[in-house]
Structure formats: structure tokens, C-alpha cells
Amino acid sequence: MYVDLGNVLDATPGISREGLERLDGRVADAHDRIERGRADAEHGYAALNLPETTDADEIRTAVSRFDDPEAVLTVGIGGSALGAATISEALDSDVDAYYLDNVDPEWVAGMVADLPLEDTVVNVVSRSGTTAETLANFLVVRDAMERAGVDWTDRTLVTTGESGNLRDLANKHDLPALPVPDGVPGRFSALSTVGLAVAAIQGHDLDALLAGAADEADRLSGSLFDSPAYAYGATTYALDRRGASINAMMPYAESLEYFAEWFAQLWAESLGKDGVGQTPARALGATDQHSQLQLYRAGPRDKLVTLVRPREKRDTPIPETDLDGLAYLGGSSLGDLLDAEFEATEASLAAADCPNIRVEIDRVDERGLGELLYGMEAACVLYGELDTVSTFTQPAVEWGKKAARGLLGGGDFEEADAVSDKTRLEIE
Numbered sequence: 001m002y003v004d005l006g007n008v009l010d011a012t013p014g015i016s017r018e019g020l021e022r023l024d025g026r027v028a029d030a031h032d033r034i035e036r037g038r039a040d041a042e043h044g045y046a047a048l049n050l051p052e053t054t055d056a057d058e059i060r061t062a063v064s065r066f067d068d069p070e071a072v073l074t075v076g077i078g079g080s081a082l083g084a085a086t087i088s089e090a091l092d093s094d095v096d097a098y099y100l101d102n103v104d105p106e107w108v109a110g111m112v113a114d115l116p117l118e119d120t121v122v123n124v125v126s127r128s129g130t131t132a133e134t135l136a137n138f139l140v141v142r143d144a145m146e147r148a149g150v151d152w153t154d155r156t157l158v159t160t161g162e163s164g165n166l167r168d169l170a171n172k173h174d175l176p177a178l179p180v181p182d183g184v185p186g187r188f189s190a191l192s193t194v195g196l197a198v199a200a201i202q203g204h205d206l207d208a209l210l211a212g213a214a215d216e217a218d219r220l221s222g223s224l225f226d227s228p229a230y231a232y233g234a235t236t237y238a239l240d241r242r243g244a245s246i247n248a249m250m251p252y253a254e255s256l257e258y259f260a261e262w263f264a265q266l267w268a269e270s271l272g273k274d275g276v277g278q279t280p281a282r283a284l285g286a287t288d289q290h291s292q293l294q295l296y297r298a299g300p301r302d303k304l305v306t307l308v309r310p311r312e313k314r315d316t317p318i319p320e321t322d323l324d325g326l327a328y329l330g331g332s333s334l335g336d337l338l339d340a341e342f343e344a345t346e347a348s349l350a351a352a353d354c355p356n357i358r359v360e361i362d363r364v365d366e367r368g369l370g371e372l373l374y375g376m377e378a379a380c381v382l383y384g385e386l387d388t389v390s391t392f393t394q395p396a397v398e399w400g401k402k403a404a405r406g407l408l409g410g411g412d413f414e415e416a417d418a419v420s421d422k423t424r425l426e427i428e
């Protein structure tokens with residue numbers, strides 16, 4: 001992973017090279033704290049050990065019983081789906097990957113109806129084993145399999161904690177089950193059983209994914225000038241402190257669109273604590289040059305833009321044309337056009353003094369994805385250390401869960417009472 005900070009040095013908000021050098025002392029202290037947490041496999045810090053602790057053979061063995069499926073359906077939500085989706089949506093495979101990570105009834109019914117259930121692996125993922133959306137969707141999928149005459153116990157893989165509803169189900173029906181790694185919150189679990197089972201089913205190279213992550217881990221150091229991950233984490237933190245409260249994650253690759261969604265959970269759920277936190281905005285280049293870029297460049301000075309691209313990609317030529325005005329495109333390629341737009345957007349933001357950071361990987365392949373996922377996780381951990389927030393908890397999401405559960409009769413929660421007390425001003 002390569003990180004270019006050039007376009008933050010003279011931006012508004014921005015940080016100077018001297019400012020980064022002053023911040024580097026705090027980076028060194030944060031790095032020491034992180035390394036102590038990793039050494040003790042402390043909750044959360046353990047995520048940065050996954051390149052060494054994830055057992056790829058265990059994952060490959062667990063999925064080996066599913067002989068050449070047509071599709072794999074992941075039933076999970078948040079970090080229990082987004083890591084796997086980031087990888088599977090970025091890489092080609094003959095095995096189609098689908099994700100049920102919401103409970104929209106029409107969407108779920110449509111997806112289940114379209115699946116070749118007899119030739120689909122159902123990958124149910126939940127660290128807690130209690131997440132209502134995941135369990136409800138699993139019950140719907142299992143019922144559909146039974147009605148289709150498919151023995152669901154032959155087609156289901158479970159990834160869950162040591163206890164809970166899913167663990168009980170796996171034990172009761174002797175289902176293949178993978179553990180979730182101790183001390184790794186869902187949003188940090190892409191490089192573990194949680195995020196890699198789909199990749200294994202699709203035939204992707206788990207070792208290369210973990211090797212890319214290991215490369216980035218090897219570059220963690222006491223100086224942001226020696227570590228791309230810490231350069232990104234420290235700079236985004238510093239820019240937030242100077243007013244860039246929004247970070248628009250804008251990959252210039254369709255294959256990385258899901259990465260922006262994964263990044264949004266990682267950044268928001270880790271850093272949004274006690275009244276602080278940089279808001280991740282999902283964007284996509286070049287598409288959002290015709291959309292959100294107007295706001296990024298000419299709106300409030302409260303944003304930074306992260307521009308991500310692979311340095312190498314397969315290309316598509318643009319045919320020669322005799323159409324006046326289009327001759328400049330003919331004989332070029334879509335890759336040349338996308339690169340030109342990436343660099344033009346970068347320069348456009350700089351010309352407007354809008355801070356932007358360039359993040360590149362060599363290619364969107366297993367190694368590059370491993371670097372990018374691990375690099376952003378490490379960046380997030382460093383940012384959390386510098387911002388002195390509780391990076392690895394997510395207490396604010398619990399209120400809504402209790403309210404929903406109370407509304408459905410799943411318990412007596414005062415949060416549910418607040419729903420009926422809603423102030424109404426309905427305009428028809």
C-alpha cells in the first residue's frame with residue numbers, strides 16, 4: 001500500500017510537514033501502546049495479529065466438503081458480511097457470492113427465489129449468534145431450502161462464537177463450524193474466518209491475502225514516515241482535529257466499491273465515540289465526479305477526500321473514431337481515461353485547497369486487498385489511539401437493538417417505550 005500525503009500540506013484544512021513531524025512523537029507513543037496490546041492479544045489489538053493467527057488451512061478444510069458449488073450465500077450483517085463482500089466483490093470467481101445483510105422482505109424473498117438452493121452454500125456468520133437480522137434471514141433461507149427439498153444441513157457453514165444460538169444450532173445438527181477469533185470486533189475481522197470463508201469457497205488465494213496483510217504489518221513503526229498505514233491514520237486524525245470532520249472514501253475502481261462500504265463501518269463504528277469521530281462518506285470514482293465532487297470541492301471546508309486506485313489493471317481500448325471532438329478519446333483506453341480523471345480530480349481538489357490523500361495498491365488482487373484491508377485497520381487503530389477513544393466497542397448501537405427487540409416482544413426494554421412516545425408532525 002502506498003500513501004501520498006502531498007495534497008494535505010497546503011490545504012485548508014491542512015497540516016504542514018513540520019506539523020506531521022510534531023505529531024510523529026505521539027505516533028511513536030501510540031505505536032508502543034498498540035504493540036503492547038498486540039503482544040498481549042488484548043481485545044481489539046488482537047485484530048492486528050490476524051496475519052499470523054488466522055489458520056488458512058482450517059478455513060480451507062471447513063469449506064472443502066462443499067464440492068464445486070454454483071453460489072455461496074452469506075447470511076450476516078455489518079462486519080460479519082462486509083469483509084467477505086469486499087474481497088469477493090473485488091475478485092473474479094466462477095462461484096457467485098450473494099449477501100443477505102438486511103431484512104428488506106421484498107429483497108430477501110427475491111434473492112432467495114433466484115438462488116439455485118440445491119447448489120448454494122449458505123454461510124451463516126455471527127460473532128454473537130444473537131443478531132436478529134442474521135437469525136431471521138437464516139430461518140427464512142432454511143425454510144426455503146426445506147421447501148425446495150434441499151437438506152440444509154448439507155449446505156450450511158456456520159461461523160460464530162463459542163456460545164449462542166448459532167453455536168447451539170451447529171452442535172445440534174453437526175454443522176461445519178468455524179470459530180470467530182477472540183478479541184477481534186466484527187469490523188476488524190475481514191482477515192479471519194469471518195471474512196475468508198467465502199474467499200476459500202470461491203477459490204481465492206487466502207495465503208496471498210494474508211501475505212499482503214503481513215507486509216503491511218511488517219511496516220508498522222514508531223514513525224508515520226515509515227508506515228503507510230500510520231501515515232494515513234495520523235494524517236486523517238490531524239485533519240479531523242483541524243476541521244475535516246468528513247472523510248470521503250473514493251476508490252477509482254468498481255471492484256473496490258464494497259471496500260468503501262466496509263471502510264465506512266470500520267471508521268464510523270470505531271471512531272464515533274463521546275461526541276467525536278470523522279464521518280466516512282462512500283463515494284466512487286469516476287462516477288462521483290458527476291455527483292458529490294461538487295460538494296467536496298465547493299462546499300463547506302469540513303472534508304478530506306481519500307482517492308484509492310490500483311497502479312495496474314486490465315485495460316479496455318477505446319476504438320478510433322471520426323466523430324469530431326471525440327478524436328482525443330479514439331485510440332486511447334478506458335484505463336487511460338480513468339487514470340486521467342483520477343489525477344484531474346486530485347488536482348482539482350488541490351486547486352480548491354481541499355485536502356486529499358492518494359492511496360494506491362499494485363493491483364486489485366489478493367495481495368493488494370490484504371494490504372489495503374490491514375492497512376486501513378491499522379490506520380483506524382492508530383487514529384483511535386491518537387483520539388483517545390474506545391476504538392473497539394460500539395455501545396451506541398445497542399439502544400436501537402433493544403428498542404426493536406422490545407417492539408417485537410423479545411423482552412421488556414424501556415427503549416421500546418420511547419418508540420411509542422415519538423413526537424409526530426406528519427405532513428400529507
Ligand SMILES: O=P(O)(O)OC[C@H]1O[C@](O)(CO)[C@@H](O)[C@@H]1O
Nearest residue numbers: 078079080126127128131186397
Ligand atoms: O457478528 P454479529 O455478532 O452478528 O454482529 C454483527 C455486527 O453487529 C454489530 O455488533 C453492531 O450491532 C457490529 O459490530 C457487527 O459487525
